[in-house]
Amino acid sequence: MIACEICVIGGGPAGLMAALHAASLGASVVIIDRNDYLGGQLIKQTHRFFGSKEQRASERGVNISRELSFAVEEEENIKVLTAATALGYYKDGVVTVEKDERFLKIKPQKIIVATGGAEKTLPFPNNDLPGVYGAGAVQTLVNVYGVKPGQRVLMVGAGNIGVIVSYQLLQAGVEVAGIVEAAPRIGAYWVHAAKVVRAGVPIYTRHTIKGAWGEKEVEGATTVELDDQWRPIPGTEKDFDVDVICLSVGLSPLTEILWQAGCAMKYVPELSGYVPLRNVDMETSVPGIYIAGDAGGIEEASAAMMEGALAGLSAARALGYSASDFNSRRANILRELENLRSGPVGEKIRKGLKKVTLIERQEFRVLPLSSNF
Amino acid sequence: MLAENGVPTIEDLAQVLPAPERLARGPVAIAECFQEIPCDPCYHSCLRRAIAPFADINERPRIDHEKCNGCGLCVNRCPGLAIFVVDQTYSDSEALVKLPYEFLPLPKPGDIVSAINRSGAAVGEARVVKVQSGKQMDGTNIVWLAVPQDLSMEVRHFKMEEVR
Numbered sequence: 001m002i003a004c005e006i007c008v009i010g011g012g013p014a015g016l017m018a019a020l021h022a023a024s025l026g027a028s029v030v031i032i033d034r035n036d037y038l039g040g041q042l043i044k045q046t047h048r049f050f051g052s053k054e055q056r057a058s059e060r061g062v063n064i065s066r067e068l069s070f071a072v073e074e075e076e077n078i079k080v081l082t083a084a085t086a087l088g089y090y091k092d093g094v095v096t097v098e099k100d101e102r103f104l105k106i107k108p109q110k111i112i113v114a115t116g117g118a119e120k121t122l123p124f125p126n127n128d129l130p131g132v133y134g135a136g137a138v139q140t141l142v143n144v145y146g147v148k149p150g151q152r153v154l155m156v157g158a159g160n161i162g163v164i165v166s167y168q169l170l171q172a173g174v175e176v177a178g179i180v181e182a183a184p185r186i187g188a189y190w191v192h193a194a195k196v197v198r199a200g201v202p203i204y205t206r207h208t209i210k211g212a213w214g215e216k217e218v219e220g221a222t223t224v225e226l227d228d229q230w231r232p233i234p235g236t237e238k239d240f241d242v243d244v245i246c247l248s249v250g251l252s253p254l255t256e257i258l259w260q261a262g263c264a265m266k267y268v269p270e271l272s273g274y275v276p277l278r279n280v281d282m283e284t285s286v287p288g289i290y291i292a293g294d295a296g297g298i299e300e301a302s303a304a305m306m307e308g309a310l311a312g313l314s315a316a317r318a319l320g321y322s323a324s325d326f327n328s329r330r331a332n333i334l335r336e337l338e339n340l341r342s343g344p345v346g347e348k349i350r351k352g353l354k355k356v357t358l359i360e361r362q363e364f365r366v367l368p369l370s371s372n373f
Numbered sequence: 374m375l376a377e378n379g380v381p382t383i384e385d386l387a388q389v390l391p392a393p394e395r396l397a398r399g400p401v402a403i404a405e406c407f408q409e410i411p412c413d414p415c416y417h418s419c420l421r422r423a424i425a426p427f428a429d430i431n432e433r434p435r436i437d438h439e440k441c442n443g444c445g446l447c448v449n450r451c452p453g454l455a456i457f458v459v460d461q462t463y464s465d466s467e468a469l470v471k472l473p474y475e476f477l478p479l480p481k482p483g484d485i486v487s488a489i490n491r492s493g494a495a496v497g498e499a500r501v502v503k504v505q506s507g508k509q510m511d512g513t514n515i516v517w518l519a520v521p522q523d524l525s526m527e528v529r530h531f532k533m534e535e536v537r
């Protein structure tokens with residue numbers, strides 16, 4: 001049995017920031033990730049990020065991941081277990097983990113769940129043909145392993161992921177025949193959309209994929225236009241000669257561990273699925289279990305990092321650790337988060353968070369400093 | 374329309390283009406960034422303070438074209454690759470368009486490439502004048518294209534397959 005003060009499950013941007021902030025107050029942290037590297041989704045993000053200076057805007061995700069992972073490795077209060085999958089949470093507070101075909105038990109005093117999201121898929125005829133990929137898989141192939149998934153791709157979904165993965169495919173020398181999007185508007189940031197369009201990739205809003213064809217693998221796809229009620233308009237079918245169909249139709253939060261722990265969960269479409277109720281300090285309804293990043297609602301790395309920082313500070317604070325600048329650090333993080341979500345594109349997130357945040361108004365509440373400080 | 378097909382309209386562009394008198398005086402930046410998103414590196418990159426401070430991070434960039442000297446620092450830092458520098462004083466017949474470029478191989482000065490507009494269509498030819506690249510550019514290179522004067526507000530990308 002490994003005893004520790006804080007166990008962070010998931011080593012993406014949320015988990016890494018959580019570990020760094022908790023450790024900076026003096027807490028001892030074990031961070032586990034099922035991948036054999038730290039960084040989560042960031043390792044595949046070769047594009048420059050949006051956000052503010054504090055969240056390293058304009059840096060490339062892959063470089064942010066490198067920096068954070070390095071800082072974590074350097075921090076002596078943090079122990080890293082990679083290629084380690086959290087399997088379950090038990091009533092007595094034990095987290096079970098599979099690593100190197102061995103079964104480990106960890107007994108932390110606080111848990112921060114930062115497991116990220118899982119890709120959604122889409123039903124259509126022949127979607128089981130080889131050549132139909134999730135966007136995350138394509139990104140991993142191209143940007144982590146340097147393997148082209150095929151010659152010519154049809155992208156389904158014009159959110160940030162569909163558009164950015166299309167761009168990265170072009171950079172890798174793969175043709176992108178087009179991006180189809182069922183909604184009437186492009187979900188991705190328009191600057192991203194504009195850059196793939198001028199690079200020669202048409203975006204078809206109000207279009208969806210009707211089916212894939214091919215004998216043993218994808219040989220093409222048929223798309224169809226949709227009317228205002230999202231019904232296919234007969235006669236508007238278009239054939240695309242492609243060998244890859246890439247699905248980028250959203251992520252849903254990965255929350256199994258929270259269900260097992262008995263956290264109060266709620267289905268919130270704006271946050272892309274079932275997510276735990278939490279207070280402003282990221283603690284769920286089960287005392288001592290915190291949430292951060294996409295696992296608490298699909299958003300962005302910038303927000304995931306700030307939520308991680310907040311969860312890390314809160315968990316360490318609850319163990320009795322503090323620092324003279326604790327209140328100002330916490331207030332800064334809350335302000336950053338509010339800022340990030342304040343614009344029109346943050347409206348959906350704001351609406352979603354209202355439904356699951358136990359203290360409604362995110363006031364910058366000042367915590368009393370502990371007596372031992 | 375931008376939200377439907379990713380191509381800004383003439384009306385969109387009219388909001389961000391410098392005045393003709395300013396264009397007649399030399400290189401100037403144009404931020405083709407039309408949506409309120411949580412992003413502000415352009416503001417932080419401009420040493421001349423030609424980009425107005427953001428009251429909040431979601432604000433759209435506003436370039437004071439009088440203060441801007443077209444140095445291109447913001448072109449390199451914009452994660453949306455949405456900023457371009459146009460110099461209509463390059464010669465009587467040609468204008469310079471400096472654009473961000475993140476593809477390989479990079480062109481060489483003197484190459485003739487196919488000039489591409491915002492919809493991805495070829496609109497003519499362009500001559501590569503200069504390629505700013507190197508470690509400090511962190512993968513976002515800036516390519517200077519000489520294009521016919523009347524295409525300076527059309528050309529925003531190029532393709533090398535037509536290199537001659």
Ligand SMILES: Cc1cc2nc3c(=O)[nH]c(=O)nc-3n(C[C@H](O)[C@H](O)[C@H](O)COP(=O)(O)OP(=O)(O)OC[C@H]3O[C@@H](n4cnc5c(N)ncnc54)[C@H](O)[C@@H]3O)c2cc1C
Pocket residue numbers: 009010011012013014015032033034035039040041042045048049050051084085086087114115116117136139160161162164165254292293294295299300301302303304
């Ligand atoms: C194509 C694409 C483009 C993006 N572009 C941007 C962008 O420009 N700007 C931006 O801010 N964001 C962007 N994002 C979003 C950003 O990558 C995510 O929001 C962010 O990575 C979420 O961080 P996270 O730490 O919550 O989750 P993740 O990064 O998903 O990390 C979760 C980690 O948990 C691990 N894990 C899960 N379950 C277990 C388990 N049971 N046991 C052990 N480990 C587990 C996973 O292996 C993973 O490493 C993009 C995402 C994609 C896919």
Ligand code: SF4
Pocket residue numbers: 401402418419420421422423424436440441442443444445446447448458
């Ligand atoms: S080109 Fe230079 S001076 Fe002009 S806005 Fe950009 S950074 Fe500022």
Ligand code: SF4
Pocket residue numbers: 191404405406412413414415416433434450451452453454455456
């Ligand atoms: S950096 Fe680029 S995308 Fe971001 S606000 Fe400025 S112009 Fe827009």
